[in-house]
Amino acid sequence: MLADTLNRRFLAPAALGVALSLGSVAADPAAAQGRPDTFADLVDKVDDSVVNITTSSTVAAGVRGPNPGNPLEDFFEEFRRNLPEGEDGPRRPPSRRGSALGSGFVISEDGYIVTNNHVIENADEILIEFWSGAELPAEVIGTDPNTDIALLKVESDAPLPFVPFGDSDVMRTGDWVMAMGNPLGQGFSVSAGIVSARERELQGAYDDYIQTDAAINRGNSGGPLFNMDGEVIGVNTAILSPNGGSIGLGFAMSSNVVTRVIDQLQEFGETRRGWLGVRIQDVDPELAEALGLETARGALITDVPEGPAMEAGIEARDVILSFDGKEIEDTRELVRTVGNAPVGEAVRVTVFRDGATQTLLVTLGRREDAERPVPASAEEEIEEGPDSKELLGLTVATLNDELRTQLGLEDDAEGLVVADIDADSAAYEKGLRAGDVIEEAGQVRVSTIRELEARIAEAREAGQKSFLLLVRRQGDPRFVALSLEEADAE
Known part of the structure; x- marks a missing residue:
């Protein structure tokens, strides 16, 4: 546990x-809330x-x-x-x-x-x-x-x-x-x-x-x-x-x-939450210095898929400094501010790009529409994707009958196997080891590498700083939170 x-x-x-006792009286008695x-x-x-x-x-x-x-x-x-x-x-x-x-x-x-x-x-x-x-x-x-x-x-x-x-x-x-x-x-x-x-x-x-x-x-x-x-x-x-x-x-x-x-x-x-359509990360002092920002604040754009931001001209490496007149300190504040903004209305977004600021007009989409899964074609449904891939310092592989037997798993066990792990990664520091089985990512069950990649992408787009995995080792499950920021830095 x-x-x-x-x-x-x-x-x-x-x-x-x-029953609580307060050790001292507030400095401003007029503003203090009496017991x-x-x-x-x-x-x-x-x-x-x-x-x-x-x-x-x-x-x-x-x-x-x-x-x-x-x-x-x-x-x-x-x-x-x-x-x-x-x-x-x-x-x-x-x-x-x-x-x-x-x-x-x-x-x-x-x-x-x-x-x-x-x-x-x-x-x-x-x-x-x-x-x-x-x-x-x-x-x-x-x-x-x-x-x-x-x-x-x-x-x-x-x-x-x-x-x-x-x-x-x-x-x-x-x-x-x-x-x-x-x-x-x-x-x-x-x-x-x-x-x-x-x-x-x-x-x-x-x-x-x-x-x-x-x-x-x-x-x-x-x-x-x-x-x-x-x-x-x-x-x-x-x-x-x-x-x-x-x-x-x-x-x-x-x-x-x-x-x-x-x-x-x-x-x-x-x-009906506003949707900007960007992937973002926080700006630390090292990034601020590299980008030419005076202070480490704002939300750094790491990717701009098709959506409202792309249509408005927002680019990767832009740093969003303000949104609809509100100063943006970090990714969490941007996600909440965008989510509270009205769908379909144009808002002004100030970005830092190439040493200068500029203001762009963005017409927001609706996040709930963007999050709905797009029906796959018959060819996409058949395609299995790669058998193994390195993600978050882990080399993960799709479970097959051979791996189930090797790990002593039930015939119907599903998930992704940690085939290898970088000893210098945050995942290793959190206790993950080769042979662990990842059953859930972001509170959703995963059985293919494509599903894991999708959950990681959604977490990054939502501005999450950590990513929750449900890992099972020798029949014992546990949750492990991995930092997406550290993974991005790697």
């Missing part, structure tokens, strides 16, 4: 209030707007349910396996029902509800339970897997209590916050803490997390993180933990990201 596990699938603000004597008044103000979410879905036979680790599920599965043939009825049923729990909150009196996408993903039925005990079925209006946000809708005869969004950008490290939700299926629960950090990035190109020590546990995914005015400044989404429980490292997607997503889901039923 990893020392730190990212539990993004089952999270939650949890159980009891947290509340109680959170009870705040709970009374917002509790009617927080909901529990129960989903049910059809799970194929042999597939674990949405709540793995359930002892009853394990017991009955073992019971079925041990019964003599023919005595258990449908020993391997074609499907079964599974359920999962999560949290959410009402954002309008006409019944719009926000939660995490992973709470309702693949659900056949969604049931909303309110603080009062009332229950209503919900339908999905839209989802955004990139930020793990989903928008639901219920129909109610009476207006529903709701909570407003606050401005997450004004939150400061050390400000008090309160989380509400359904930890471990225990029902409505409250926890309190402070903002531990801001602008945290976990895995996604659009990540902007508020880190908090308010207790967050499995089961409260999608629950609200409140400021002391009763405004939602974050949606509880993830925890870092070695055991799956709260250790004071919780993450809530910031409200200023969530509101933009929700606005688009309400209007279109989907997100």
Whole structure:
């Protein structure tokens, strides 16, 4: 097991209030947020707007349910396996029902509800339970897997209590916050803490997390993180933990990201992010000196495939310094700024090229359209690609029957074998060795070199600084994050 596990699938603000003491008073007492004597008044103000979410879905036979680790599920599965043939009825049923729990909150009196996408993903039925005990079925209006946000809708005869969004950008490290939700299926629960950090990035190109020590546990995914005015400044989404429980490292997607997503889901039923169409990397001091830049900032263009940037005249080796009037410090800021820009509108992009700056007008495309796979021709579908290739300091080869036998793998094992590795590479320093099998890249299963190359290209285009691999060695899987920047430098 990893020392730190990212539990993004089952999270939650949890159980009891947290008593904290502050070592000193803020330098500016007028701006300081005083320690509340109680959170009870705040709970009374917002509790009617927080909901529990129960989903049910059809799970194929042999597939674990949405709540793995359930002892009853394990017991009955073992019971079925041990019964003599023919005595258990449908020993391997074609499907079964599974359920999962999560949290959410009402954002309008006409019944719009926000939660995490992973709470309702693949659900056949969604049931909303309110603080009062009332229950209503919900339908999905839209989802955004990139930020793990989903928008639901219920129909109610009476207006529903709701909570407003606050401005997450004004939150400061050390400000008090309160989380509400359904930890471990225990029902409505409250926890309190402070903002531990801001602008945290976990895995996604659009990540902007508020880190908090308010207790967050499995089961409260999608629950609200409140400021002391009763405004939602974050949606509880993830925890870092070695055991799956709260250790004071919780993450809530910031409200200023969530509101933009929700606005688009309400209007279109989907997100519509701007797309520039470039591959980029950060500018370090060595690159800045080589390019003639006075300071190491901006986003260096490494490739310009066909798309809006190429049509506007942007070239490889250009450094984007500003986008639509906003100064660009690094690739992460460019990705988020472009993603928030309107599709189909012309924006001014200032680039540094050959020792001087110039401004180009770019009409943005839509990222969701650009990311859709293009149907391959019959010839492309048959073509297998190279048998081995060097990527990220690794020489990877496609699995075949000979390699499966040599490595002691199952006949249906899929992935790419690390045939060789550069001892001076970052991959070697991270513990990868020849004989390891790469099963996933960027959280997607890969079985061909072309698929791995595509995942690496997408990660680079999205401005990611690291690339996550799921590697299996002698039957034991583990995740390894490799730096794309170091790979580019090599």
